[in-house]
Amino acid sequence: MREHDPKNNGGPPGHSRRDFLRGSGLAAASAVLTGQATAALDEAGAVQEAGPKVVSGEVEITLKVNGQELKATVEPRSTLLDTLRNRLDVTGPKRVCDRASCGACTTIIDGAPVYSCTTLAITCQGKTIETLESFDAGEKGVPHAFHQNDALMCGYCTPGFVTACKAMLDKNPNPTLEEVKKGLDGNICRCGTYIGVLQAALDAAKAMKGA
Amino acid sequence: MALTWPENPRLIGTKIPRVDGLAKASGRAKYPSDVRPEGTLFAVMLYSPHAHAKIKSIDTSAAEKLPGVKAVSTIAGAGTTLRYQGDDIAAVAAETEDQARDAVLAIKVEYEVLPHVVTEHQAMAEGAPEVFKGGNVRKGRAQSKGNPEEAMGKADAAIEGTYSLPVITHVCLEPHGLTAKWEGADKLTVWSSTQAVQVVAGELADALSIPVANVTVLTDYMGGGFGSKFGADVWGRTAAELAKKAGRPVKLFLDRVQEHLAAGNRPSASGKIKLGATKDGKLVAMIAQTHGTGGARGGSNFPLPYVYDVPAFARTHNEVFVNCGGARAMRAPGHPQGCALMEAAMDDLADKLGVDPLEFRLKNLPAGDFRTPIHEGEVEQGAELIGWREKRKPRGQNGGGPIRHGLGMALHQWGGGGTQDKKVNCTINPDGSVELKTATQDIGTGARTILAIIAAEVLGLKPTDIISNIGNSSFPPGQPSGGSTTSPSMAPPCLDAVTKARDAMFKKIAPTLHAAAEDLDLKNGQLQVKGGPVMGWKEACRKLGMASIAETGSAAEGLASVGVGGCQFAEVTVDIETGVVRVKKIVAIQDSGLILDRLTWDSQVYGGVIMGLNYGLFEERIMDPDTGVMLNPDMELYKLAGASDIPEIVVRAYDPPDQKARGVIGVGEPPTIATAAAIANAVTNAIGVRVPEWPMTPRNVLNALATASKEGKA
Numbered sequence: 001m002r003e004h005d006p007k008n009n010g011g012p013p014g015h016s017r018r019d020f021l022r023g024s025g026l027a028a029a030s031a032v033l034t035g036q037a038t039a040a041l042d043e044a045g046a047v048q049e050a051g052p053k054v055v056s057g058e059v060e061i062t063l064k065v066n067g068q069e070l071k072a073t074v075e076p077r078s079t080l081l082d083t084l085r086n087r088l089d090v091t092g093p094k095r096v097c098d099r100a101s102c103g104a105c106t107t108i109i110d111g112a113p114v115y116s117c118t119t120l121a122i123t124c125q126g127k128t129i130e131t132l133e134s135f136d137a138g139e140k141g142v143p144h145a146f147h148q149n150d151a152l153m154c155g156y157c158t159p160g161f162v163t164a165c166k167a168m169l170d171k172n173p174n175p176t177l178e179e180v181k182k183g184l185d186g187n188i189c190r191c192g193t194y195i196g197v198l199q200a201a202l203d204a205a206k207a208m209k210g211a
Numbered sequence: 212m213a214l215t216w217p218e219n220p221r222l223i224g225t226k227i228p229r230v231d232g233l234a235k236a237s238g239r240a241k242y243p244s245d246v247r248p249e250g251t252l253f254a255v256m257l258y259s260p261h262a263h264a265k266i267k268s269i270d271t272s273a274a275e276k277l278p279g280v281k282a283v284s285t286i287a288g289a290g291t292t293l294r295y296q297g298d299d300i301a302a303v304a305a306e307t308e309d310q311a312r313d314a315v316l317a318i319k320v321e322y323e324v325l326p327h328v329v330t331e332h333q334a335m336a337e338g339a340p341e342v343f344k345g346g347n348v349r350k351g352r353a354q355s356k357g358n359p360e361e362a363m364g365k366a367d368a369a370i371e372g373t374y375s376l377p378v379i380t381h382v383c384l385e386p387h388g389l390t391a392k393w394e395g396a397d398k399l400t401v402w403s404s405t406q407a408v409q410v411v412a413g414e415l416a417d418a419l420s421i422p423v424a425n426v427t428v429l430t431d432y433m434g435g436g437f438g439s440k441f442g443a444d445v446w447g448r449t450a451a452e453l454a455k456k457a458g459r460p461v462k463l464f465l466d467r468v469q470e471h472l473a474a475g476n477r478p479s480a481s482g483k484i485k486l487g488a489t490k491d492g493k494l495v496a497m498i499a500q501t502h503g504t505g506g507a508r509g510g511s512n513f514p515l516p517y518v519y520d521v522p523a524f525a526r527t528h529n530e531v532f533v534n535c536g537g538a539r540a541m542r543a544p545g546h547p548q549g550c551a552l553m554e555a556a557m558d559d560l561a562d563k564l565g566v567d568p569l570e571f572r573l574k575n576l577p578a579g580d581f582r583t584p585i586h587e588g589e590v591e592q593g594a595e596l597i598g599w600r601e602k603r604k605p606r607g608q609n610g611g612g613p614i615r616h617g618l619g620m621a622l623h624q625w626g627g628g629g630t631q632d633k634k635v636n637c638t639i640n641p642d643g644s645v646e647l648k649t650a651t652q653d654i655g656t657g658a659r660t661i662l663a664i665i666a667a668e669v670l671g672l673k674p675t676d677i678i679s680n681i682g683n684s685s686f687p688p689g690q691p692s693g694g695s696t697t698s699p700s701m702a703p704p705c706l707d708a709v710t711k712a713r714d715a716m717f718k719k720i721a722p723t724l725h726a727a728a729e730d731l732d733l734k735n736g737q738l739q740v741k742g743g744p745v746m747g748w749k750e751a752c753r754k755l756g757m758a759s760i761a762e763t764g765s766a767a768e769g770l771a772s773v774g775v776g777g778c779q780f781a782e783v784t785v786d787i788e789t790g791v792v793r794v795k796k797i798v799a800i801q802d803s804g805l806i807l808d809r810l811t812w813d814s815q816v817y818g819g820v821i822m823g824l825n826y827g828l829f830e831e832r833i834m835d836p837d838t839g840v841m842l843n844p845d846m847e848l849y850k851l852a853g854a855s856d857i858p859e860i861v862v863r864a865y866d867p868p869d870q871k872a873r874g875v876i877g878v879g880e881p882p883t884i885a886t887a888a889a890i891a892n893a894v895t896n897a898i899g900v901r902v903p904e905w906p907m908t909p910r911n912v913l914n915a916l917a918t919a920s921k922e923g924k925a
Contacts, residue, residue: 075309086253086308091245092238094434096384097467097846104384132238147232150814154655155235155242156384156434162236181854188846190384190435191655192821194857196814 061125065090066134074121081105081116084131092131092159096188103187104160106167107131113167113186132162142166145204151196157189165201169208177202214707214767216805216874222668224871226810229660230674231653235432242432243402244385244464248392252281252304254453254463255311256446257318258473259293259300262327262534262839263340266291266300266320274303274317279310282456283318284449292325294342294507295535296840297472299445304453304461327534327839331479331504334533342507342532349530351512357523362496366487370559374552375481376887376905377831378504380471381541382851385434387474388464389447391454397421399451402429403443404464406436406654407691412684414443419451428684430652437822438540438693439475471844475539476832478503478511480548486521486556492566492574497521497556502529503548508537513545517553518586518622520577534839535832540693542819543625543880547826547887551905554621554888559901562606568892569599572622585776586622589800589865593620596798596861597780607899613788617897620780621888625881628773629699631766634687637666637708639716639760643749645670645677647708651689651701652682656879657811658697662705664808669709671733672748687763695803695877699771702807702875708764715762720754772873776865777801777881779820781827781889782858785897787916790909792894794824794858797886802865804876809864816862816882823886825852828906 055076063070063080065088072087081098084090084107096104098117105117108130137143142165145151152158161184168175168183175183180201189197217223234240271283282304287293293300301318305311326340333339334347341347363369389403389411399421405411408428416423433440443451450463465474482501488494503511509530516524557575561568573590576583594600603618610616636648647666653659663677670677681689690700717728724731726740737744738751782796799820806812829850833842843849887905894912895901900919904911 075307077309082308085245086247089247091241094242094384095244096386099467099845099847101846102384135237137233137237143233143236146236147228150228150232150810152229152232152235152655153657153814153818154384154435155240155432158235159238162238181857184854186853188851188853190382190437190822190851191814192818192852193814194821194852194854195817195860198854198857 055122059122061122063121063124063129064127065129066131072121076120076122078121079117080107080119080121080124083121084116090131090133092133094156094159096156101188102157102160103164104157106160106163106187108163108167111170113164132159132166135162135166140207140210142169142204145200145207146197149196149200149203151193151200153191153193157187160187161189161197165204169201169205173205173209175201175205214710214770216706216770217668220668222664222674224806224809227660227664227674227808229657229811230663230679231432231659240432242385242434243389243404243430244434246390246402247462248390248460251390251460251462252306252457253308253311254302254304254450254461255308255315256299256463256465256469257301257315258469259296259298261293261322261324262296262329263325264293264322265325266293267323268321269301270319271301273319274314277310277314277317279306280314281305281459282453283314284453284456286445286449295472297469297536299473302446302449302453302463304457329534329834329839330836331481331502331531331533333836334504334531342534347532351528351530353525353527355525359496359498359523359525362523363485363487363498365489366495367490368560368563369485369487370556370563371483371485372556372559372901372903373481373483374555374903376479376548376551378476378479378535379826379830380476380832380849381437381439381474381539382846382849383435383437383439383470386465386467386470387440387444387446389443389450390460390462391451392460393454398425400427400429401451403447404433404440405430406433406440406652406693408652408682408684409650409689410441410691411443411447415448415451418443418448426684430682433652433654436654436692437542438544441691441693467846468844471832471849472841473536475541476506476536477541478505478538480511480513480552482515482552484552484556486560488560488564490564492564492571494519494521494575495523497524497526499524499526501526501552502531504531504533504535505538506533506535510538513549515549515553517549518624519553519557519572519575535834542822543884546623546625546880546884547823550621550623550884551888551891554885555891555901558619558892558895569594569620582624582774582776585802585865586778589776589778589802590622592863592865593778593780593798593800596863597782597796599780606896609897613786615785615787615897617783617785617893617895618780619889619892619894619896620778621885621892622776622778623881623884624777625695625775625884626773627695627699627775627877627880629696629703629766629771629875630690632688633690633700633704633766635662635701635704635708635764636687637712637762637764639712639752639755641752641755641757641759643752645672646680647677647705648680648686649689649701650681650684650686651697652692654692656692656697656815657808658692658701660811661698661702661807665702665705666709669706669713671735671737695879695881698807698877699773699875703766703770704764706764706770707767708762711762711764712760715760716755719760720751723754769874771875772804773876775802775876775881777885779885779889781886781893783890783893783897785894785912787898790912792828792907792912794828794890796859796861797824797889798861799882800863800865801878801882802870803878803881804873805871806864806866807875812864812878813862815878817860819882820860820886821852821857823883824890826906827887827890831906
């Protein structure tokens with residue numbers, strides 16, 4: 001329920017089916033089923049009690065972007081990408097396919113790379129949003145490795161690649177070339193900068209270890 | 212003394228990271244689509260859902276009343292014929308993009324849907340609905356040389372092949388569009404994603420009836436053009452009109468769907484080619500009938516014969532119109548098509564003659580042509596790097612089992628070259644800052660960086676010391692970024708401007724140093740007198756007093772040239788059970804005269820190869836003949852290579868001293884020409900039968916195998 005209730009974020013996590021299922025073991029299968037039913041009933045009861053959470057029209061939300069609390073007026077349908085770009089002037093992430101195919105809009109939410117073009121802004125309240133503007137632009141950072149390897153041409157896909165690369169290296173600081181390719185397969189470049197991109201990812205891994 | 216490139220350059224030709232690379236890699240670079248002046252409204256286009264329709268009526272009144280809507284502009288009024296899905300109808304500007312989208316949905320349009328043709332097959336059928344009056348097929352000018360029928364009679368072997376390539380779209384990652392802001396009634400500033408700031412300025416001034424001097428087009432960065440972003444376009448003019456109506460800045464960039472539908476494409480190409488040669492491997496004649504479609508615009512012709520010397524030929528080309536968005540120039544317009552068709556036929560004929568296709572190619576390069584020795588040198592180097600002589604087996608002799616291995620090659624050529632009328636300003640300020648100004652722009656090739664490199668070379672500074680100011684239409688005339696002409700057009704006036712500025716500075720400060728201007732020099736950030744350093748650059752500039760030095764440079768003889776060759780080799784594996792092609796390795800050898808920045812040069816060649824790989828393996832615009840709509844106007848089903856699809860790519864510059872001496876030529880187009888041809892030839896070599904249709908998808912590969920099997924060939 002936490003992910004559906006914008007007013008209830010940031011506080012202690014509420015009881016939800018997902019949390020419940022995650023917490024139960026396979027050995028307690030019957031308990032799971034019983035528990036699942038209970039959770040569903042709980043949820044239905046809660047909805048009845050509070051009324052359905054319908055958010056419509058414009059609402060003001062606060063997003064934590066690159067360490068700053070930023071207020072924005074959005075609609076429930078507003079994507080995180082459009083909110084960042086059109087409301088908050090955080091224009092590092094780019095809008096290219098607008099359908100979660102090309103990765104140019106990649107941002108890091110609570111440590112995981114996410115296509116912000118298909119993420120609703122109101123679901124991001126209380127979460128930590130990082131865009132590449134916040135990355136270390138010095139010699140040990142990913143942007144530097146991209147720059148040195150000329151891993152960019154027009155540069156419009158580059159923010160997405162840099163962000164996906166950073167998220168990958170945070171999880172896997174010692175990737176092989178094959179792992180780099182897999183880690184960046186959610187991104188598309190039209191100018192054809194992949195050779196530089198792959199080398200930049202490997203170089204950035206080395207540089208970050210030296211950090 | 213005539214201006215020349217430095218004989219022993221310190222920077223030119225070395226690997227220098229681009230001066231704006233970190234801004235791009237850290238998200239700080241502001242693209243036109245990132246700019247949002249105070250009070251900006253967002254505009255959204257309404258475009259035709261039909262391939263062919265007449266607007267019976269259009270009513271925007273409901274849209275105008277919606278919350279947030281500030282201005283509506285009708286582009287296609289009642290009675291207008293819409294000729295393709297994606298054709299412009301209207302645009303709405305509103306406080307938010309969501310509101311503008313809602314308003315577009317509220318525009319009531321009554322369409323009279325007309326019968327359409329969206330494939331060439333449909334368009335060429337008897338009694339087909341017409342895109343324009345006068346028929347869907349227009350005969351191009353026939354080309355011929357000698358008497359090909361008679362010459363063909365002397366051929367010891369001839370092939371007749373039919374080959375075809377689909378329409379592909381540019382897929383610029385930053386969509387077409389601009390942000391328009393009026394300052395007063397007749398002064399306009401726009402931030403435009405364009406490859407020609409001054410063309411956009413001229414077009415807008417014309418459309419809005421204001422002096423071009425009052426229009427400033429700004430393009431600090433832009434997210435890809437590939438030939439499709441030379442003009443302001445309907446949407447650009449509409450954005451400016453909406454901004455005027457609303458009295459607020461308006462930002463209008465296309466959505467991805469319209470980008471595919473209406474913002475340009477590379478025309479298709481099909482050809483029935485008869486090619487004959489004598490048994491000693493000399494071409495004697497070609498007879499070719501070709502056609503292609505540039506949608507509702509035309510422009511599908513391409514060069515054929517290509518590269519090789521065909522003593523006698525006859526060729527006709529038919530332009531086919533379909534109800535699809537119009538073609539635009541796309542990276543080496545016409546050449547990838549001409550190359551693919553020619554090189555497929557060359558390979559098929561070599562196979563029929565039973566000769567090595569590499570030797571066959573070398574034998575048929577035009578004698579006496581300046582490109583011939585270049586091509587010969589490149590082929591030799593490329594053959595070595597791909598292992599042609601050790602690894603290549605004749606067609607279809609690549610073992611048993613489901614995975615077949617093959618090698619293929621192709622040659623290309625390009626003109627390029629520079630214009631003579633472009634200018635660069637160089638200002639040296641008393642504070643030591645150096646600024647270059649010219650109205651060209653950086654489409655991603657590194658134009659900003661090469662200008663900085665040239666200035667730094669002359670002034671003994673670092674490229675990052677130079678403020679390379681481009682992407683502003685009010686600067687001195689600059690070259691549009693197209694046809695590999697930017698570097699050869701802009702590098703000479705840059706060298707001239709900086710050299711003049713340096714000489715003017717020397718003349719001015721020499722007396723204060725009690726030296727002659729000829730005794731001064733600049734090296735490693737130091738001013739030298741008679742070879743000995745006397746002070747740092749900044750201190751030397753302070754001697755200018757209050758006035759900056761400003762000089763304008765022009766083109767000069769001998770600094771740039773025109774015309775390149777190039778060759779590429781591909782190594783592939785093909786699974787003959789699934790039809791899946793994997794490219795293992797590509798070797799690209801490219802000449803381009805004097806290379807200014809080896810790092811960005813390499814990137815352009817890699818990029819060209821990868822774009823060619825996409826053309827060879829993945830890309831096609833898929834139209835539904837029944838509904839007339841595009842089935843893949845996205846980036847999911849419109850396939851482009853990702854990181855895992857990239858093979859080993861070996862890039863080599865062919866630049867012996869005589870090539871360097873030619874001066875700057877430009878390299879944007881050539882490296883993308885031969886890739887799709889080389890891949891197809893490698894696939895054919897692997898599986899033993901020609902795959903006549905690009906791209907080399909499992910479907911096309913399996914179809915070719917099935918056809919051959921029916922004919923008892925495989």
